[in-house]
Amino acid sequence: MSTLNLDVYMPIVILIALALLVAGGSLFLGSLIRPQHPNKLKETAYECGEEPVGSAWANFNVRFYVVALIFIIFDVESALMFPVAAVFKKFNEIGLGGTLLMSILTFVSVLVAGIVYCWKKGDLDWVKSFNQTNQPTIAKKD
Amino acid sequence: MNSTVVSYFSQSNEFQNVTNWLTQILGFNASSLVAFIIFAVFSLIIVGAMATIGGLGTYAERKISADLQARIGPNRVGPFGILQFLADGVKMILKEDIVTTNADRFTFNLAPVLCLVGVFATLAVVPYSSGFMLADLNVGIFYLVGMASLVGVGVFLGGYASNSKWSMLGGMRGASQIISYEIPATLSIIAIVLLAGGLSMKTLIDGQGGAPQDWYIFHNPFAFMGFFVYFISALAETNRAPFDLPEAESELVSGYHTEYTGMKFGLFALAEYIEVFVVCGVAVALFLGGYKVPFDLGSGQILVEKLGLDGMLAQNIGQFLELGSFFTKTLLLYYVVIWVRWTLPRLRVDQLMTLCWKYLTPIALVNLIGCAVWMYAFNGKSIFALIFHAAGSAGGH
């Protein structure tokens, strides 16, 4: 098993364990010494001193989702770009930089087309312009 | 494992002796065990150092803000109030732990731990010096990006679990801000990866030199812009001002950790301050020459030749110089981060999104393409190399 060279990952595991340890340890330590006087008022959610109205787990605006969507597309794009970018220097040294450059350009430009589309259609605008009346209506009904 | 702590130590004879001795005693190959012990010790050291830096960060923040606002700041605990962070820590532990009735307990407890795990795991690949690196992964920077995105999940879950409207808004905003700004940051990183030709931190830093003209920030105009794009995105990713929308106290009370008290809040804060350090360290490693020291002092060769020092000793001195170099640059950036916080007003949420998607991301894409074209056109030479080459050929022969 020593051939697998997995020892490099040791510190990561150790650090994750340490993080759990620090968090758990401090919480456990605190639970021994800290006061514990819960009452009903203390355990209500903060809403500027008023009684909380309803649950906070309500519907949210869909534009959060659109942002996350563009993000995940670019995330995946970067995941594909990383290895190609890593070999770019090597390819450039052996004289294949031009072809790789072209393929990177193609790849990126297609995605740029996507973001331009979203830009033009206003998906990137957080506040929609006022003459645009396509605000979500159902989501706000209840 | 070519440039981690263990490999650095394994250069010395004592390490071999200890390993052999342990192997004889225990009856199996103990190199892994020794490595584990060394890693554990150094992880503890780093975590300790980071906790201190995080704590000192809070102190520095208050002190610097006081300076900027012509106040004195904390001055009671210890000399110049420097032990203030210890007092804060003790206070955190002693505070009552409140979980609201409607909260999702499991998630509520998990969220700060997730943040902390994400940040601590990134510490493994931060290059402190050429010999003092916990893990030199082949995918180092990419791994860092992945682990750092755990913080977004933590923030979101923290906001969700509280079941408070302020928290929920803060959590949603925080998560979408973190993921949004990850894009320009990642694109800037890809541009540097293009220049360096590898993902491991060692490769990224070895492509640079000690002197500023060898840093990637001055490699070409696009990388120069890329540094600022990365730095702004990093600020936003760590929810620092002027991007502290998720915890905007004037509108969201305290954002996603409104309902958190005591040590759980402390964990969020610790994670945030350490993350600031990490992103500053990454900025240094990627753009500002990392741990490199001018005149190749880091490897100690010059000390051996000029001063006739022992090889191992010279190397150790070099390591400390490198550590100093890295920490100096990083802490300078850390200072800039705090400075920015108290100088610039907070952005509105729509300005935040506009800045990310309509300015930083297109600029980062242009930088990426520009770096690729530069690499292709000038065969990977930096702008200074070109200028020196041109000047040399103009002046000489």
Next chain:
Amino acid sequence: MFANTLFLASACLTIGGAIAVVYSKNLMHACIYLLASLFGVAGLYTCIGADFLAATQLVVYAGGVVILMLFAIMLTGGTSNKVNRFGLEKIPAMGNKKTFFIASFAAVVSAMIIVKILIPVLKQNPSSALSPNEPTVERLGTLLATDHILAFEISSVLLLGALVGAAVISRPRKEIHD
């Protein structure tokens, strides 16, 4: 030693997470368990030297897909049980005894299929001599830039399609009537 530990931990995390996803009664918790399971899968990738895949797993799943799912859960009203204006159960339950029974039937049947297919494969006993792990990033990059260049380019078109399609679908729109 460490390799085995890492493998066991990852495997436990993976399987435990997956089973927790199955038995969780709360959608949000199920999502977190899924995250744990995906983390375990990343660990399993590292155990066989697929370091880049592991990092991709972290970046895309932990950073991307899980966040997206959490957002989607919030956008569809969180996990609280409510009754909507049609009198329907708005946020459906995570299943009941009947569906679990059917699901276990389906799982057993598909397990039979897979085992039936796998047994001859395992009987051939492929060489279990492990080759040492090597850095994969450069090789992957070379493969992506040469042999699989078409897939690389076409995946950008796929992503473009996904972006445009999903943006169009989820764009806020005024309802035509009512």
Next chain:
Amino acid sequence: MISLSSYLFISLVLFLCGIFVMVARKNIIAILLGIELILNASALNFAAYTKFLNNNLEGHIMSLFIIVIAAAEAAVGLGIVIRFFQLRESIHIDDASTLQN
């Protein structure tokens, strides 16, 4: 311990959990979770086979593209779910049984 059969076993378990979730749940998002599990199982299989059988990295490429496709699928799938929710105020799978309206 690290062997092909153990990897196949893990991916089998992942796959079965995915199937189970897909069939047992009535919540569309939960079903998407199950799909993610299944996709992960297949990606893991590819990586394991390429490690234990031939050690060229074709399987890694395949896994990489599975991850890419899984992300795209999640994006579009969740978009559909959100749209459906906007129309019907429900994410019950049995409400999504008609092609029109």
Next chain:
Amino acid sequence: MDYTLTTVAPIVLLPFFAFVINAFIVKRFTKLAVGISCAAIFGSFLYSLKIFIDFLSVYSTNYYIHKVFTWFDLSAGEHLFKVNMGIYIDNMTAVMLLMVTGAATLIHVFSTWYMHDDPRFGRFFVYLSLFTSAMLGLVLSDNLLSVFIFWELMGFCSYSLIGFYYEKEGAGNASMKAFMTTRVGDVFFLLGILAIWSVVGSTTFVDMYAALAAGKLNGIMILGIPLATFAGFSVFMGTMGKSAQVPLQVWLPDAMWGPTPCSALIHAATMVAAGVYLSLRMYPIMEAGHLTTFIAYIGAITAFGAATVALVQTDIKAVLAYSTISQLGYMVIGIGVGSYNASFMHLITHAVFKACLFLSAGSVIHSIHCQEMPQMGGLRKKLPYTFFAMLLCCFAIAGVPFFSGFVSKDRILGDALVMATENKAFIGVAILGFGGALLTAFYMFRMLFLTFFGEPRDHHIYDHAHEEHIGWNSNVPLLILSLFTLGLFYSGSFTGQGEVNLFGSKYEWFQTLIKKPEVSTVAQFTDYQREDLGMTDTRDKVALTKAAYDSTYGLSEEKAHHIHVVHRIGAVLSIFIAFLGIFLAYSMYVKKTLNPGWWTNKFAAWTRALKNKYYFDDLYVGKIIQKGLLPFNDLLSRFDMGFYDKYGVDGWATVNRWAYSVSRWFDNNIVDSGMVDGTGASVRLMNVVLRTIQSGRVQLYFIVLIVVLASYVLTLRF
């Protein structure tokens, strides 16, 4: 001179890219689009000129360039399935390229004048670019498959161009007619390709010649017909469709519905030339299939029949259209009588003078906005340049010595005469050929005299003829083209050997460069290599000396003498015939010593037949489609209704109904009587059953999927 695929590709790709770019920008930047099209075709022309000059500098019959690459390879083990694509350039291709690009360039230039006030000015050039690039691709192709691809592309373009004025009903019908008629030929062509592929395993010309030489095609029968005959006939059917031979000639006269420049392109450089070009390439197969007599007669009938129809046409473009069919007939005669290079030469010369004629006609039509010859007359003074160009072209087409038409047509007729002396079967061909030549001279000069001579018959039109609107871009193409109607350019010698001879000489470049692909000698072509990218170049330079020429065309002394004598007779005969035709036309339409009305009255039935184009259209529409296809259609529909519906569908319904009733009884009495009580009709019951299956519940589908898969997999034995 080292051509590869990538260096030759611009010839095709320049117009093609012009097409692609223009398709996007044509709406907004019409002028720019037109400029791009013209520049692209001019670039192709320059490149073709370079290739042509390079080939001339080698000056060898055997020199050729053949590059192949593997398009796709689906071979699995023994089973080879590999499709190659490539280019094949020999002397013929080089000449053809020059002709196509040259004529197309001039037509493009002319169109900038002719179409400039058309609302769809830009779109016309989009089509022109695609059309030209398709033709160039066809010419460069080395195999039948890519020929077919470009062939169909041209079919589509001609469809678009003929129906360019799609507001007019006639144009729409004409485009449909052209498309459908050529489609009849195309189906046969495809059959021929498949037949060849099935035996040769490749569609490349050289492979085909090699297979022919190796005797692979011998003894293979398809439907009781020898393969060579079948394939040759099928491919020739394609030619008949594309090159408008009897009986598929009906589309070409209607093609004049398109704008005149596009008619010029179709009739001269591209579409109809493609058919003849293909036949020339496939000549060895046709020869091996003993099809020459058939081909010669098809050609002769076309040549003569079309000429007779042209006699009575009054529309200037119709006359030209029929003259095209007639001249194509001569080319086909040339193929039939083995006059290979004369046929090809006629293709080139005809392309030049026919393009010029059409452009001149376009000039006339655009100036007076009228196409009817009886309303013209006396335009000589109004349109002097056009008149000059048209005069030269009429000399050429009529076969007056020193003009190109004489050089090529005379040789075809001479060879026909030679064949007639050797083989009695060809006597009819020769007679029809010479008769057609007489009629050609007559009707061409009839057209010329009616248009340009005499008194203006319609003063309104005459006065409004506006020469002043005619710019350089209309006259220059005409004059350039008319210059090339001189025979000198075709019968001259590029090597400096020998004199320019009235009857041609052994050293004229056409005669020496264009050689019939002889199957015995083409076997050497098989040794070309196919490497991965196919960038191999097997060139075989043979300096052509007189001795080499004589040995190649080695003929016995007496036979050569015989041919010489017959050729001389044929030449004298055709000169006589040409002048006779011109004289007749002159005396009828200028001197008016002969009254054309008398002739039409005398042969009234014939005139009617001619006016109705020998009733071909009526035959096709009235007899074949109405009487043949529609009843068949009826039969099929009756079969459908009477058999399928009655026994198949209704019977199945009966079975189903029976099943419903059984299941209803079952459900009613045994399963759940309460459930079925409400559902009266069995159809509704079935509805319910089906609805439960088709519930839209994805999970249910999924389980069914798993179960089905399991039941399949678990029965397998590994």
